[in-house]
Amino acid sequence: MQSRFDSARKRFIAFVLLGWILLLISDRVGELRNYQGAFVAMYSLAIACLILLTGYSGQLSLGQGALMAVGGYSAALTATKLSWHPVVALIMAVLVAGLFGLIIGFAVARLSGPYLSGTTLALAIALPSLANTFPSLGAEEGIIFDVGKAPTRFGEAFSQYKWFFWISALAALISIWLIANLLASKFGRNWKAIRDNQTAAALSGLNPGRLKVTAFAISSAFSGLAGALLVMLISAVSPSAFPLSLSFLILTGAVVTGVYNLRGVVFGALVLVVIPEIADAVVTSLGGSERLTSTLPGFLVSLLLILAVLFTPNGPGHLIHFRKKNTKK
Amino acid sequence: MTLVVNDLTVDHGSIRAVSSVSFTVPTGQLATIIGANGAGKTTLLRALSGLIQPKSGSATWQSNSILNQPPERLARAGILHVADGKSVIAELSVKENLSLPTLWQRDKKSAKSSLDSVFQIFPRLAERINQNAGTLSGGERQMLAIGRAIVAKPKLLLLDEPSLGLAPLIVEQIFQTIKRLQTEMKLTVVLVEQNAMSALKIADEGIVLNLGKVVAVDSAQKLLNDPAVKAAYLGF
Amino acid sequence: MKLFDTFLTGLSTGSIYSLMSIALVLVWRSTRVINFAQAGQAVLSTYVGYEIIVRTNSFWFGLIAAMIAGAAIGALIDFFFMRALFKRVKSGPIVLVAPVVATLGLLGIIQAITGFIWGLDNKSITPPVTTGGFTIGDRTLPFGPLNLLIVVAVTVSLLILAIIFQRTNIGLSLRASAFSPEISKLSGIKVDAIRTFGWALSGAAGGLAGILFVSNSALNPNAMDVLLVFGFVSAVIGGLDSLIGAVAGGFVLGMAINFAVAYIDTQMIFPTTFLILILVLLLKPSGLFSRSKGRRD
Ligand SMILES: Nc1ncnc2c1ncn2[C@@H]1O[C@H](COP(=O)(O)OP(=O)(O)OP(=O)(O)O)[C@@H](O)[C@H]1O
Ligand SMILES: [Mg+2]
Numbered sequence: 001m002q003s004r005f006d007s008a009r010k011r012f013i014a015f016v017l018l019g020w021i022l023l024l025i026s027d028r029v030g031e032l033r034n035y036q037g038a039f040v041a042m043y044s045l046a047i048a049c050l051i052l053l054t055g056y057s058g059q060l061s062l063g064q065g066a067l068m069a070v071g072g073y074s075a076a077l078t079a080t081k082l083s084w085h086p087v088v089a090l091i092m093a094v095l096v097a098g099l100f101g102l103i104i105g106f107a108v109a110r111l112s113g114p115y116l117s118g119t120t121l122a123l124a125i126a127l128p129s130l131a132n133t134f135p136s137l138g139a140e141e142g143i144i145f146d147v148g149k150a151p152t153r154f155g156e157a158f159s160q161y162k163w164f165f166w167i168s169a170l171a172a173l174i175s176i177w178l179i180a181n182l183l184a185s186k187f188g189r190n191w192k193a194i195r196d197n198q199t200a201a202a203l204s205g206l207n208p209g210r211l212k213v214t215a216f217a218i219s220s221a222f223s224g225l226a227g228a229l230l231v232m233l234i235s236a237v238s239p240s241a242f243p244l245s246l247s248f249l250i251l252t253g254a255v256v257t258g259v260y261n262l263r264g265v266v267f268g269a270l271v272l273v274v275i276p277e278i279a280d281a282v283v284t285s286l287g288g289s290e291r292l293t294s295t296l297p298g299f300l301v302s303l304l305l306i307l308a309v310l311f312t313p314n315g316p317g318h319l320i321h322f323r324k325k326n327t328k329k
Numbered sequence: 330m331t332l333v334v335n336d337l338t339v340d341h342g343s344i345r346a347v348s349s350v351s352f353t354v355p356t357g358q359l360a361t362i363i364g365a366n367g368a369g370k371t372t373l374l375r376a377l378s379g380l381i382q383p384k385s386g387s388a389t390w391q392s393n394s395i396l397n398q399p400p401e402r403l404a405r406a407g408i409l410h411v412a413d414g415k416s417v418i419a420e421l422s423v424k425e426n427l428s429l430p431t432l433w434q435r436d437k438k439s440a441k442s443s444l445d446s447v448f449q450i451f452p453r454l455a456e457r458i459n460q461n462a463g464t465l466s467g468g469e470r471q472m473l474a475i476g477r478a479i480v481a482k483p484k485l486l487l488l489d490e491p492s493l494g495l496a497p498l499i500v501e502q503i504f505q506t507i508k509r510l511q512t513e514m515k516l517t518v519v520l521v522e523q524n525a526m527s528a529l530k531i532a533d534e535g536i537v538l539n540l541g542k543v544v545a546v547d548s549a550q551k552l553l554n555d556p557a558v559k560a561a562y563l564g565f
Numbered sequence: 566m567k568l569f570d571t572f573l574t575g576l577s578t579g580s581i582y583s584l585m586s587i588a589l590v591l592v593w594r595s596t597r598v599i600n601f602a603q604a605g606q607a608v609l610s611t612y613v614g615y616e617i618i619v620r621t622n623s624f625w626f627g628l629i630a631a632m633i634a635g636a637a638i639g640a641l642i643d644f645f646f647m648r649a650l651f652k653r654v655k656s657g658p659i660v661l662v663a664p665v666v667a668t669l670g671l672l673g674i675i676q677a678i679t680g681f682i683w684g685l686d687n688k689s690i691t692p693p694v695t696t697g698g699f700t701i702g703d704r705t706l707p708f709g710p711l712n713l714l715i716v717v718a719v720t721v722s723l724l725i726l727a728i729i730f731q732r733t734n735i736g737l738s739l740r741a742s743a744f745s746p747e748i749s750k751l752s753g754i755k756v757d758a759i760r761t762f763g764w765a766l767s768g769a770a771g772g773l774a775g776i777l778f779v780s781n782s783a784l785n786p787n788a789m790d791v792l793l794v795f796g797f798v799s800a801v802i803g804g805l806d807s808l809i810g811a812v813a814g815g816f817v818l819g820m821a822i823n824f825a826v827a828y829i830d831t832q833m834i835f836p837t838t839f840l841i842l843i844l845v846l847l848l849k850p851s852g853l854f855s856r857s858k859g860r861r862d
Binding site for chain 1: 599671684685801835842851
């Protein structure tokens with residue numbers, strides 16, 4: 001008991017320190033880096049949600065983008081249509097996406113493996129396109145989501161991008177801290193138990209169905225927040241903000257991080273932001289063609305994904321050997 | 330011309346399932362490996378048929394090493410493993426199950442004749458030829474599993490607990506068939522069993538395994554009468 | 566009349582979905598992998614077919630080339646990539662994620678390469694028959710020679726597949742290896758080689774689906790993405806393990822989408838897809854044609 005309390009306290013201190021360092025850094029770097037930093041924070045949160053859902057509760061989702069879309073739309077609608085405060089909009093994103101996840105979770109809790117992947121994949125392509133059928137959702141043009149300028153007390157020099165970064169980083173830090181605590185708690189252990197052997201877990205008194213639904217709802221709630229942050233960063237929400245490739249990108253980040261451990265989320269998110277930059281640099285140094293420009297980032301991300309599963313299947317620097325009794329056919 | 334296992338060690342990750350096991354089965358003999366649950370019997374057989382890679386040691390059949398070879402190659406060379414738990418493919422018919430080993434045989438005529446000989450040994454299978462294997466009774470499934478091995482023209486037969494979950498009468502029947510196969514087809518048989526009493530009665534030789542180690546090797550007759558072995562490992 | 570028209574278009578869409586669905590089921594049965602790379606394999610095969618059509622002016626040569634290319638690509642992927650993957654990733658919870666991630670990565674690589682070679686712009690393939698509809702009296706149906714060609718080509722290839730699976734030795738080996746690799750190996754079947762053959766069959770089916778699909782629309786590196794999703798959903802509806810299920814799933818989805826578009830709204834394609842899928846899975850959590858449940862727990 002004592003030691004768990006200690007580790008929770010350590011975690012809290014680590015997060016506060018991390019936040020402090022981030023704020024210091026944001027003062028020292030340029031606009032673009034702040035903007036990119038905001039994306040890293042947003043991706044980190046989205047990846048953490050997928051790790052909770054897939055790495056812990058064993059539900060492989062290919063539709064994180066859909067959950068993010070729910071959050072994105074909720075935030076934009078709350079802020080623009082209801083004209084409520086942006087912070088309320090962000091909270092609204094969490095609540096609505098969580099509720100949505102709860103409902104979807106109930107529907108998919110019985111599904112296993114590819115059936116679940118198939119359903120979430122279909123969700124990822126179906127949901128954003130639904131927006132096109134309802135005029136109130138803004139169709140292709142979408143809805144504006146403006147969090148406004150930074151408070152004047154931060155000074156004149158405080159730029160919009162820095163403000164984005166602060167909001168994004170703070171939201172992500174708090175959420176990931178909550179998720180980390182959750183994963184270290186009884187919930188995390190129970191999720192792992194149903195992931196590794198559902199039958200055994202059920203026999204030992206756990207309720208796999210309920211645990212799965214809970215995981216789905218929580219993952220969805222925070223994914224919704226990530227979606228709202230994404231929408232904030234690109235100023236408006238529309239179906240094209242949540243393409244299928246977004247879901248795959250999050251999955252890539254999670255795999256590069258190591259799906260079974262939260263520790264590397266920032267690294268995974270960083271990779272997602274850095275790769276297009278590297279690709280750009282390579283293309284310019286090669287004096288590259290338009291074709292190269294348009295295909296190289298995809299190539300690099302995919303290559304990385306493959307190398308990651310082949311060489312560090314359980315995440316970099318985290319080569320746990322997990323044994324499972326070979327299922328006898 | 331024998332099965333020679335020498336100093337064989339097999340691990341499952343960090344668990345040592347078989348440690349330094351050595352024994353010899355002369356051609357044409359029926360040896361039974363007995364031991365409690367988790368003694369490492371299945372693991373030993375799986376290593377001999379190529380399904381898992383051992384950690385160290387050697388095993389030769391007719392002077393050729395059989396370790397670390399793909400199971401399908403060993404099967405084609407006449408080393409047939411009938412896995413535990415009535416190893417049949419439930420979704421395929423009886424006929425299809427039996428024809429699996431003929432798919433790769435060049436000589437179609439002899440494939441046909443070995444199929445016929447299986448029906449002679451197990452007439453019940455002939456009556457159920459078009460039925461799905463999943464709908465067979467436990468005893469029939471075990472017959473089918475052994476029959477499938479026979480179609481492949483075995484020289485060395487590795488049987489893993491053929492008596493598992495069967496009524497005593499059926500067990501008796503299956504064991505008599507195994508004995509018949511050994512003598513009529515001149516097979517070398519390794520019979521893994523929990524049902525030590527029945528197994529030792531038909532076996533020439535017995536090997537007692539405990540916690541991955543060989544604790545006794547002797548003629549089946551002697552083991553049956555050895556009070557120490559009886560008390561410690563045979564439970565009667 | 567509208568009912569009949571919609572049915573006809575549903576028939577031709579459904580048959581292409583079926584083919585893609587079959588391509589996915591073939592690999593799933595033999596390897597237990599949902600092969601997302603199939604969208605890339607199909608696109609690459611179709612580009613090969615396209616090059617042949619441009620050079621020989623014959624659609625049929627192109628079609629055959631696409632199928633051969635598809636088979637070769639499928640076999641190569643299994644032989645050089647999937648085998649290595651399964652050697653490395655054997656146990657632990659990663660087993661759940663690794664194949665999905667690996668094939669998604671492969672998809673990205675193939676698409677990047679095709680994009681680099683052929684560019685991102687649309688290419689078109691001229692079908693061997695007119696794309697217009699048949700006319701009955703003064704009415705033009707939304708179903709013409711090209712649709713007929715598609716339905717016939719798909720039906721023929723399904724029949725060939727059925728014969729391979731039910732009547733040939735290699736078909737029995739394929740089924741046995743799918744149901745129980747271990748028993749098959751112990752019976753002397755070279756399961757690895759059979760598996761590669763399954764990938765080749767699947768690749769050929771994907772190549773055919775690709776060239777038929779594109780002859781009705783346009784070819785670019787992402788042309789098969791949607792088809793992959795529809796094929797996957799069809800396969801899931803059908804129960805993943807069953808070829809008949811794959812075909813049924815393809816037609817169910819094809820019909821549902823066409824009816825939803827005709828009677829509700831053109832934007833309903835994807836929402837309908839999701840709705841049909843979730844409805845089927847709520848009734849039968851492992852699809853319409855799934856066999857004895859829990860077989861490989
Ligand atoms: N795939 C595996 N992974 C990890 N441990 C295993 C595996 N298979 C077997 N073991 C362990 O190895 C030991 C030997 O198991 P094995 O199945 O060989 O025993 P057995 O003698 O056949 O038992 P039984 O009579 O119950 O069939 C056991 O402790 C078992 O838990
Ligand atoms: Mg055993």
